Amino acid sequence: MADAFPFLPAGGLTGAEIRARDWSATPLGPPEAWPPALRNALSLMLACPTAMFLAWGPDLRCFYNDAYRPMLGYRLDTALGSPFREVWGSIWGEIGPLVEATLAGESRTLTDVMLDLSREGVPERGWWSFTYSPVLDDDGRINGLFCVTSETTDRVLGEAALRESEDHFRHTVELNPQVPWTCDPDGNVTSYSNRWLELTGQAAGEPDGAGWAKALHPDDLAATMTAFAASLSTGEPVDVDYRIRLARTAEYRWMRARARPRRNGSGEIVQWYGVVEDIHDRKLAEDALREMNETLERRAEAALAQRKLWADVFETTDALVAALDRDYRFLAVNRAYADEFAAIYGVRPRVGDTLLDVLEGHPEHLAAVRAAWSRALSGEEFTLVEEFGDPGRRRTLYELRFTPLKDATGRRVGAFQYARDVTERLRNQERLARAEEALRHAQKMEAVGQLTGGVAHDFNNLLTIIRSSVEFLRRPNLPEERRTRYLEAVADTVDRAAKLTSQLLAFARRQPLQPEVFDAGARIGGIAQMLNAVTGARIRIVTEVPDDPCHVRVDPSQFETALVNLAVNARDAMDGEGTLSLRLFRREALPSIRGHAGAGGAFVAVSIVDEGAGIPPELLTRIFEPFFTTKEVGKGTGLGLSQVIGFAKQSGGDVDVASEVGRGTTFTLYLPHVDPPRRAEDTRDADIEEDRGGWPLCVLVVEDNLEVGRFCTQLLEDLGHSTVWAHNAEAALVEMERMPFRFDAVFSDVVMPGMGGVELARRLRSQHPTLPVILTTGYSDVLARDDAHGFDLVRKPYSAEQVARALRAVLNRQKRR
Template sequence: METSNLFEAAQSSDGRYRLLVEAITDYAIYMLDREGRVTSWNPGARRFKGYEADEIIGRHFSTFYTDAERSQNVPAQALEEAERTGRFEREGWRVRKDGTQFWAHVVIDAIRSPEGELVGFAKITRDLTERRAAEAKLRESEEQFRLLVQSVTDYAIYMLDVKGHVASWNTGAQRIKGYTPEEIIGRHFSNFYTEADRAAGLPRTGLETATRIGRWENEGQRVRKDGTAFWAHVVIDAIRDDDGKLVGFAKVTRDITERREAEAALQVAQATMIRSQKLEAIGQLTGGVAHDFNNLLQVISGNLQLLSKDIAGNARAEMRVQSALGGVARGSKLASQLLAFARRQPLEPKVVNVGRLIKGMDEMLRHALGGEIEVETVVAGGLWNSLIDPDQLENAVLNLAINARDAMNGEGRLTIEASNAFLDDEYVRQHEELSAGQYVMIAVTDTGTGIPPDILERVYEPFFTTKAEDKGTGLGLAMVYGFLKQSGGHVKIYTEVGAGTTVKLYFPREVASEDTLVGSPSGEIKGGEETVLVVEDDDEVRGVAVSMLTELGYRVVKARDAASALVVVDSGIPIDLIFTDVMMPGVLRSPDLARKAKERLPDVAVLFTSGYTQNAIVHGGRLDPGVELLAKPYTREALARKIRHVFANQAQRRGAQGSQHLASEKTFKNATVLLVEDDDLIRLTTTEMLSDIGCTVKEASTAQEALKILDEQPVDILLTDVGLPGVSGLQLARDIHGRRPGLRLILATGDSGVQSEAARLGAILLVKPYTPQSLRQGLEHAMKKRR
């Protein structure tokens, strides 16, 4: 069929051919008028060349050519040849909107009226950049890949109705398969398949797969009208109307008989390369990050914590040390995110009802997202329990919520749903490492921009992000993915560009009872003698708060804004608690005041108060996790009870730390620890930590030195780094396990992947970078353990 007849056929069949063209994204298909100006533009053209329809329609198609070809009048020659012969076909460099070039295969067909008058041109372009590069490489290395340079220029493009009957037919289809439109339209497309494929149900599988997931791609033998077979690459795309109803299928077939062997070799090479890259990335994440980065953090953290004893009483130096330790904590968090992607983070799973957990996150989410995001939480009745780390689940939901906020540009609707789900055999067959059964599902849905299909498969890659350089690390979804996989769960993304995205998290059902939630006890209403800094810009409100606190017995200092309050903190006045309004005038915000105050006074408590509703307190700002909030208006009794609650929490934390330190000194007096660490700085700081808590320390830098010491001297505890040179610390522990049953074992590492081996050996796992407190805890557990 001639091109003009093709378009007439499309018009006479209620625009089915238009739907076909609009559904194709692998080929740029558009129209030119007689002078070469663009008159139509399909999604494939937009994807290849970068122009929106309203940017390019009306402009001359020579825009896509290089300067050299325009100077040689190549665009005009192409139209001239198409007009003279009916068709122009070439390969060459073309230019995208952003100026980058790509190697394209181009076909231009002249379109004529029934009277033979030229009315324009039909143009089909395909991006062959990757194929051309592969062809050049293979041509240089092996003659067998010479076929890759032979361009495949004929495409069969046609439509099927919902049952698979041919509804339209183009000249490419006629040339490849031999049928005229009159012979094939109305017949079932299974006529093109071999008898074996029809018996195996391959045509039905193609339509069912395209219906279910939108697309089916296949290579195999097909049959021409004359009975000869050829190898074909086939793509079937489901076509739906504006209401989502299936109206048919778009089908593109190309003859790859001569190229099949070369293409197969190329695909094997590409698959090998991709697997190699992924393995390399995972290796860098686990080995490199867990060992080198955590070792570096351990050096910094250990020295800073030891230095803090030497500068005790020097407020300025203490502030700087605390600030530096904060940097170590952020570095440790980064390492944790990377290890989460690699499924190597230490989890502390508990039996939880995720519905209650999500409802408990409501205030945190509103703080993080801001007042312009409407948040709705929907929890189904009868929700099952799940065995999961609640802290990591909160982090995952928060990461998804923040991603959603950014996708909505800070304004829109976020919906979080929790319900029971069942994943059947058909679903799990499409996903590795997933078992059929009962799951608890959490869905996070936004009304944002959606995720383009070309990057959807990359969203879980570490450091991949579509945000600006200062807007995110690219680790949020990577962490979520790793956490779900490590928890035996599953994550699935459903997205539509311009409409929004839903991320569904699936966790296996747990039949055990939910862990008991312990509420905060209410104490007697009373005051105290501590010093409270009241920060409030409203004079009357500030006066009332000062009066209440004074009557309760507190010493009170006051400030009218956050900047003034920080001056008070810097003055050296001893302050036990900062009681501050959330919303105040000035450059310095209350959350920043809290952060800066804690940098200067690590033991200071902070209590926020606000008269705004919970979802509008900070208008897009964020308060620290664990924030204490007293809503306005408040009574004297409520104020008194809340302040004592905050002080009780502070005292409990300090008391636990002090008693633990005294118990540790008594427990470890006269205990001999063999420390095996190849890093000199870590060995130095860890030795000092061990000495401070009463241990006698023997040092070794290799497994060989450690074995010699163990043969010659009595040792109570072996504390060894896992990543030793030569013989690893893990192997050292294995060798000692059978020979010295009374020796306690501690394995120090940043990689929790050795946890199962540590349990088999009866060893304690000490995660780097460790603090004096976590080191003491590890020693206590080791001393109590019996192997």
């Protein structure tokens, strides 16, 4: 029986329901009479993975694809073929005007519209984005509408939660007794809490940039700026003490500024986060401690001097301070220390008591206390952050600083302990860290969304060409000229799809490379000639190459592709006219680029210099992002520079860019310099010996994917070879053990469940050293990290000629051996 629905794609629930339904009694009539416009629209819609529906005819009969089914909910049983207004009568007030405008010839796009679909029969809140477009019949008249839609509820609610989190974070910052602040990678302050304005009396906005430094003590300004500059250049955390003038009392008070950098996915510093805390009391105590040590060294009556200084200094601070001699006896203890000690252990220490005896009733603490004081009494100066005491008490976290104590002769006689409550400070740091993590996650999800959308857009365009061409090729009476044209379109589109995946893998530094050692200068000379055809006659290409060779070990194909991508961008920037310079030179080290630390060792640098429009400063940080482009639609995918930086990073180098608007741009590609090869590489493998290439072979195919396995074995059999197909590496080893001399070659996938292709190839090489093994993959993290491990590699997607050439090459190489 003939298929009444030949225009519908195979598979799918909705397609099956359309086929199973008797349409004769409906206004649409039998499917044989459906107009081509309706058939084509249904075919394209059912094959698309994106949710969409079609409303056709005067009463807008409803059709949809499988991705749209979950949105119908309880309406699914009656929606197919029903008038669109009946299906969505509950929300017709919201979508009715859109339908009318679309049928009048207008296309509408709406984003994040809240609709109550009540899919389960109960009210629900949901947000949706959709595009309405008119659909034309065979005569070019509007006869329906087409809608592409997606639910955005999770994103809308997520963004609302993020805004709530940011508002909570701002309130937390303002309640912090410390002064949180941020600055850009150049050190310009971009935000701070109002606490800084209260302390310094500065006006709002005055501390921005370098304005905060106006509040510093003049004697501390130079040292503070030097410390900040050092951290900004190295990326090391900021930790500096300085004095600021208090507006309320006009006195100077000691502060400690600390900051750490936040980096993006490429390791570049995008912002600094820091806090300023009041350490004036601690400074005074430290100064007093130093003064006391100096006094003890000068006075013979050390005990009397200690007691006097103790009463004058340490009873004025709320910090916990104590001193022990080398036998763990208390030399001094201030009131704050004694009160806290008594609250925790139930006994109040006195001068002359031995710490270890006092803690005898608390064995759970004795070992830790003894270990810390032993370090201090041995002469070590250090700081600890410890948690002790009743967790329900207000103060539970302490910063303990231990300092050696010496007598007048310089002999070590004991140690000081200075304890400061840091509970609130550490809790504020934890809250700040959680807020930073939430912000990083939101930015990561935004980057993933941008990348996913770009990939989906480009691949859907390519798949549209392939599917349309295949549908025309299925027509039995297609003229040979058009058949040839569609076949060429499919082949060209497959090559473009392979190039797109190659660029994505290059950006992610996951592309399997085939590095070779070659002279970059000689290769640039050849590339410059090729670029004449790419850039056009109005662009003059100038090369500057040193006399001494500059050898690199990189994938030559990716090297040439990177330079071509840079040259094409330069051509577009110069509007096809001007001078393009290629300069090669040696560097003794890799410089610091975009906040990354440099690297030692010799590097080869290739600069591409144009005289174009230049790149605005606000775009320089984004030009390497995938799918980011400033070119017009259809004139660039935004993956060229992503390939360049991915190739450079994966090859051990980097890319730098310098640009001036209106003057031009210079891209510099850095690659590690290597020694020249000891001998010329044997290139005879590329020569195909026809006598060996025509022999029929027995090939063991190892492929876990059923469709690819069937295709590969059929391809090899069409080339005149016999095949045995193993669905995984373990089955391939069993075949080899059963009849080891049966096979002339092995053709294996890399990524498989269980044992991978690389491990299988190693096993076969150890057991059968003369057996040729060819690996194939579309992507493998293993190969991306370590070339092809010495095995021949055919990249997916491959053609019959590529497989045949690989077989001939390895067999010719074996014959010569």
